[in-house]
Amino acid sequence: AQSVTQLGSHVSVSEGALVLLRCNYSSSVPPYLFWYVQYPNQGLQLLLKYTSAATLVKGINGFEAEFKKSETSFHLTKPSAHMSDAAEYFCAVSDQRNTGGFKTIFGAGTRLFVKA
Amino acid sequence: GAGVSQSPRYKVAKRGQDVALRCDPISGHVSLFWYQQALGQGPEFLTYFQNEAQLDKSGLPSDRFFAERPEGSVSTLKIQRTQQEDSAVYLCASSFLVQGTDTQYFGPGTRLTVL
Numbered sequence: 289a290q291s292v293t294q295l296g297s298h299v300s301v302s303e304g305a306l307v308l309l310r311c312n313y314s315s316s317v318p319p320y321l322f323w324y325v326q327y328p329n330q331g332l333q334l335l336l337k338y339t340s341a342a343t344l345v346k347g348i349n350g351f352e353a354e355f356k357k358s359e360t361s362f363h364l365t366k367p368s369a370h371m372s373d374a375a376e377y378f379c380a381v382s383d384q385r386n387t388g389g390f391k392t393i394f395g396a397g398t399r400l401f402v403k404a
Numbered sequence: 405g406a407g408v409s410q411s412p413r414y415k416v417a418k419r420g421q422d423v424a425l426r427c428d429p430i431s432g433h434v435s436l437f438w439y440q441q442a443l444g445q446g447p448e449f450l451t452y453f454q455n456e457a458q459l460d461k462s463g464l465p466s467d468r469f470f471a472e473r474p475e476g477s478v479s480t481l482k483i484q485r486t487q488q489e490d491s492a493v494y495l496c497a498s499s500f501l502v503q504g505t506d507t508q509y510f511g512p513g514t515r516l517t518v519l
Contacts, residue, residue, distance in 0.1 A: 297444075320504045331408070331495070331510035332447070339505040378446050382504040389435055389454045390504040394446035 290315045290381050294395035302403045307351075307366040309398045311379030314360060321362045322380040322392070323353055332378065338362060349373070374402045406430075408511035410496050416517045417486045425481045425514045429498030436479050437508060438471055439495040447495050453479060454502055486518045 295310040313319055323335040336347025343355045349372075353364045362379060379395040409428045417423050429436050434455055439447035440463075449463040455476035464471070468487075473479040483490055493513040499506035 292446075324510075329512070331512045332497075332508075333510070334507045337505065337507065380446075384504045389452050389459050389502045390506070391449055391452065391460060392437070392508065393449065394439075397444075397446045 290319065290383055290393050292379050292381050292393055292395035294377075294379050294398050296398055297396065298399050298401065300401040300403060301369045303371055304368050307364070307369045307373065307400065309364040309377050309379075309400065311353075311362045311364065311395060312360050313362060313379070313381045315381060315383065317383060320382040320390075321353075321355060322382065323347065323351070323362075323364050324378045324380060324394075326376040326378065326397075328375075335364070335377070369400075369402045371402050371404065374400055376400075408496055408498055408509050410494075410511035410514050412514060413512065414515050414517075416519065418519055419488060420485050422482065422484045423486055423516065425483075425494050425516070427479045427481070427496030427498075427511060429477065429479070429496070430500075430509055431477070433498035433500050433509070435499040435502050435506065435508075436473055437497045437499075438479070438481050439497065440465075441493040441495055441513070443492075450481070450494075483516075486516075488518050491516055491518045 293312045321338040324332040326332045336345045338355045346352045382392045436453040438450040441447045452460040453473040468484045470482045495513045496511045497508040
Protein backbone atom coordinates (compact mmCIF):
# COMPACT_ATOMS: atom_id res chain seq x y z
CA ALA A 289 0.00 0.00 0.00
CA GLN A 290 1.16 3.47 -0.76
CA SER A 291 1.71 6.06 1.94
CA VAL A 292 3.04 9.57 2.36
CA THR A 293 4.86 11.07 5.34
CA GLN A 294 5.35 14.78 5.74
CA LEU A 295 7.96 15.64 8.33
CA GLY A 296 6.93 18.61 10.42
CA SER A 297 3.33 19.68 10.81
CA HIS A 298 4.47 23.30 11.11
CA VAL A 299 7.38 25.10 9.49
CA SER A 300 8.24 28.74 10.14
CA VAL A 301 10.63 30.77 7.99
CA SER A 302 11.50 34.41 7.64
CA GLU A 303 10.52 36.31 4.54
CA GLY A 304 13.27 35.87 1.97
CA ALA A 305 14.59 32.66 3.52
CA LEU A 306 14.70 29.22 1.93
CA VAL A 307 11.56 27.13 2.18
CA LEU A 308 12.02 23.36 2.57
CA LEU A 309 9.01 21.11 3.14
CA ARG A 310 9.80 17.42 3.44
CA CYS A 311 7.90 14.51 1.95
CA ASN A 312 8.74 10.82 1.92
CA TYR A 313 6.63 8.20 0.22
CA SER A 314 6.35 4.47 0.02
CA SER A 315 5.21 2.77 -3.13
CA SER A 316 5.58 -0.64 -4.66
CA VAL A 317 5.43 0.79 -8.17
CA PRO A 318 6.85 3.92 -9.77
CA PRO A 319 4.86 6.67 -8.15
CA TYR A 320 3.12 9.73 -9.41
CA LEU A 321 3.83 12.46 -6.86
CA PHE A 322 2.14 15.78 -6.27
CA TRP A 323 2.32 18.86 -4.10
CA TYR A 324 -0.91 20.74 -3.47
CA VAL A 325 -1.38 24.02 -1.59
CA GLN A 326 -4.42 25.06 0.40
CA TYR A 327 -4.94 28.68 1.25
CA PRO A 328 -7.39 29.56 4.03
CA ASN A 329 -11.00 29.01 3.02
CA GLN A 330 -9.98 27.84 -0.44
CA GLY A 331 -9.80 24.49 -2.16
CA LEU A 332 -6.57 22.63 -2.79
CA GLN A 333 -4.69 23.62 -5.92
CA LEU A 334 -1.84 21.89 -7.68
CA LEU A 335 1.66 23.29 -7.20
CA LEU A 336 3.55 20.69 -9.21
CA LYS A 337 3.67 17.02 -10.08
CA TYR A 338 6.19 14.32 -10.93
CA THR A 339 5.14 11.89 -13.63
CA SER A 340 8.40 10.00 -14.36
CA ALA A 341 9.91 12.55 -16.70
CA ALA A 342 12.48 15.00 -15.30
CA THR A 343 13.34 14.38 -11.66
CA LEU A 344 13.48 18.10 -10.91
CA VAL A 345 10.02 19.50 -11.29
CA LYS A 346 9.21 23.19 -11.41
CA GLY A 347 5.83 24.45 -10.33
CA ILE A 348 3.92 27.64 -9.85
CA ASN A 349 4.96 30.56 -7.64
CA GLY A 350 8.66 29.65 -7.78
CA PHE A 351 8.34 26.28 -6.08
CA GLU A 352 10.18 23.19 -7.21
CA ALA A 353 10.61 19.62 -6.02
CA GLU A 354 13.14 16.90 -6.70
CA PHE A 355 12.25 13.22 -6.98
CA LYS A 356 14.93 11.07 -5.35
CA LYS A 357 14.16 7.41 -5.78
CA SER A 358 17.04 6.24 -3.58
CA GLU A 359 15.72 8.32 -0.69
CA THR A 360 12.00 7.83 -1.57
CA SER A 361 11.68 11.58 -1.17
CA PHE A 362 9.96 14.43 -2.97
CA HIS A 363 10.85 17.53 -0.95
CA LEU A 364 9.41 20.92 -1.89
CA THR A 365 11.65 23.97 -1.99
CA LYS A 366 11.53 27.66 -2.78
CA PRO A 367 14.66 29.82 -2.65
CA SER A 368 13.02 32.88 -1.13
CA ALA A 369 9.83 32.85 0.91
CA HIS A 370 7.16 35.47 0.43
CA MET A 371 4.43 36.39 2.86
CA SER A 372 1.85 35.12 0.37
CA ASP A 373 3.33 31.61 0.62
CA ALA A 374 1.79 31.14 4.05
CA ALA A 375 -0.59 28.21 3.60
CA GLU A 376 -1.00 24.47 4.16
CA TYR A 377 0.98 22.22 1.83
CA PHE A 378 0.10 18.62 1.07
CA CYS A 379 2.24 15.97 -0.56
CA ALA A 380 0.33 13.22 -2.36
CA VAL A 381 0.96 9.99 -4.26
CA SER A 382 -1.30 8.41 -6.88
CA ASP A 383 -1.47 4.94 -8.31
CA GLN A 384 -3.48 3.30 -11.03
CA ARG A 385 -6.10 0.86 -9.85
CA ASN A 386 -6.80 -2.52 -11.37
CA THR A 387 -10.47 -1.65 -11.13
CA GLY A 388 -9.91 1.43 -13.28
CA GLY A 389 -9.02 5.00 -12.56
CA PHE A 390 -6.63 5.94 -9.81
CA LYS A 391 -6.45 6.63 -6.10
CA THR A 392 -4.61 9.45 -4.36
CA ILE A 393 -3.14 9.28 -0.87
CA PHE A 394 -2.37 12.58 0.87
CA GLY A 395 0.05 13.35 3.63
CA ALA A 396 -1.11 15.03 6.82
CA GLY A 397 0.05 18.42 5.60
CA THR A 398 2.61 21.02 6.66
CA ARG A 399 1.53 24.50 7.62
CA LEU A 400 4.01 27.11 6.47
CA PHE A 401 4.32 30.33 8.45
CA VAL A 402 6.27 33.25 6.99
CA LYS A 403 7.58 35.91 9.37
CA ALA A 404 8.15 39.46 8.28
CA GLY B 405 -16.58 28.10 -16.92
CA ALA B 406 -15.79 27.96 -13.30
CA GLY B 407 -14.11 25.30 -11.29
CA VAL B 408 -15.58 22.63 -9.08
CA SER B 409 -18.43 23.87 -6.93
CA GLN B 410 -19.89 22.33 -3.81
CA SER B 411 -23.03 23.03 -1.85
CA PRO B 412 -23.82 23.79 0.82
CA ARG B 413 -20.57 25.34 1.98
CA TYR B 414 -21.56 24.80 5.61
CA LYS B 415 -23.96 22.31 7.12
CA VAL B 416 -24.95 21.84 10.73
CA ALA B 417 -26.83 18.66 11.53
CA LYS B 418 -28.17 17.15 14.69
CA ARG B 419 -26.92 13.70 15.47
CA GLY B 420 -29.08 11.17 13.70
CA GLN B 421 -30.11 13.42 10.82
CA ASP B 422 -29.44 12.56 7.20
CA VAL B 423 -27.44 14.98 5.05
CA ALA B 424 -26.77 15.32 1.33
CA LEU B 425 -23.74 17.10 -0.05
CA ARG B 426 -23.58 18.15 -3.68
CA CYS B 427 -20.65 18.42 -6.04
CA ASP B 428 -20.66 20.02 -9.49
CA PRO B 429 -17.45 19.01 -11.27
CA ILE B 430 -15.84 20.80 -14.15
CA SER B 431 -17.82 20.09 -17.30
CA GLY B 432 -16.41 17.17 -19.26
CA HIS B 433 -14.32 15.77 -16.46
CA VAL B 434 -14.52 11.99 -16.42
CA SER B 435 -13.16 11.32 -12.95
CA LEU B 436 -14.73 12.49 -9.70
CA PHE B 437 -13.44 11.96 -6.17
CA TRP B 438 -14.79 12.52 -2.70
CA TYR B 439 -12.47 13.09 0.25
CA GLN B 440 -12.98 13.63 3.97
CA GLN B 441 -10.66 16.09 5.67
CA ALA B 442 -10.64 16.11 9.45
CA LEU B 443 -9.29 19.13 11.29
CA GLY B 444 -5.52 19.29 10.99
CA GLN B 445 -5.31 16.32 8.65
CA GLY B 446 -4.87 15.72 4.96
CA PRO B 447 -7.75 14.68 2.73
CA GLU B 448 -8.66 11.03 3.05
CA PHE B 449 -10.05 9.20 0.04
CA LEU B 450 -13.69 8.16 0.24
CA THR B 451 -14.80 7.13 -3.23
CA TYR B 452 -14.09 7.44 -6.94
CA PHE B 453 -16.34 7.69 -10.01
CA GLN B 454 -15.44 7.26 -13.64
CA ASN B 455 -18.38 8.86 -15.40
CA GLU B 456 -21.42 7.32 -13.69
CA ALA B 457 -19.62 4.19 -12.53
CA GLN B 458 -18.46 4.05 -8.93
CA LEU B 459 -15.23 2.11 -9.35
CA ASP B 460 -13.84 2.43 -5.85
CA LYS B 461 -15.71 2.96 -2.62
CA SER B 462 -13.11 1.43 -0.36
CA GLY B 463 -12.71 4.64 1.67
CA LEU B 464 -16.32 5.00 2.76
CA PRO B 465 -16.13 4.62 6.55
CA SER B 466 -19.44 2.83 7.04
CA ASP B 467 -22.61 1.78 5.30
CA ARG B 468 -24.13 5.09 6.43
CA PHE B 469 -22.15 6.75 3.64
CA PHE B 470 -23.47 6.56 0.11
CA ALA B 471 -22.42 8.38 -3.07
CA GLU B 472 -23.90 8.56 -6.52
CA ARG B 473 -23.26 10.21 -9.86
CA PRO B 474 -26.21 8.99 -11.92
CA GLU B 475 -25.62 10.94 -15.12
CA GLY B 476 -21.88 11.15 -14.97
CA SER B 477 -21.75 14.79 -13.97
CA VAL B 478 -23.17 16.06 -10.64
CA SER B 479 -22.47 13.86 -7.65
CA THR B 480 -24.12 13.61 -4.25
CA LEU B 481 -22.59 12.26 -1.07
CA LYS B 482 -25.23 11.18 1.42
CA ILE B 483 -24.63 10.45 5.05
CA GLN B 484 -27.40 8.74 6.96
CA ARG B 485 -27.91 8.95 10.71
CA THR B 486 -25.01 11.36 11.16
CA GLN B 487 -22.67 10.89 14.11
CA GLN B 488 -20.33 13.39 15.75
CA GLU B 489 -17.32 11.66 14.24
CA ASP B 490 -18.67 12.55 10.80
CA SER B 491 -17.84 16.21 11.46
CA ALA B 492 -15.25 17.18 8.86
CA VAL B 493 -14.77 19.04 5.61
CA TYR B 494 -15.92 17.00 2.64
CA LEU B 495 -13.97 17.75 -0.51
CA CYS B 496 -14.91 16.94 -4.05
CA ALA B 497 -12.37 16.87 -6.89
CA SER B 498 -12.58 16.14 -10.58
CA SER B 499 -10.06 15.40 -13.29
CA PHE B 500 -10.30 15.34 -17.04
CA LEU B 501 -9.12 11.80 -17.64
CA VAL B 502 -8.50 8.62 -15.70
CA GLN B 503 -4.73 8.60 -15.43
CA GLY B 504 -2.72 8.61 -12.23
CA THR B 505 -0.86 11.61 -13.60
CA ASP B 506 -3.98 13.71 -13.94
CA THR B 507 -4.33 16.92 -12.01
CA GLN B 508 -7.29 16.96 -9.67
CA TYR B 509 -9.28 20.17 -9.36
CA PHE B 510 -10.79 20.64 -5.95
CA GLY B 511 -13.92 22.37 -4.82
CA PRO B 512 -13.96 24.59 -1.71
CA GLY B 513 -15.48 21.84 0.38
CA THR B 514 -18.52 21.45 2.60
CA ARG B 515 -17.88 21.84 6.31
CA LEU B 516 -20.18 19.46 8.17
CA THR B 517 -20.70 19.92 11.87
CA VAL B 518 -22.72 17.28 13.72
CA LEU B 519 -24.03 18.37 17.09
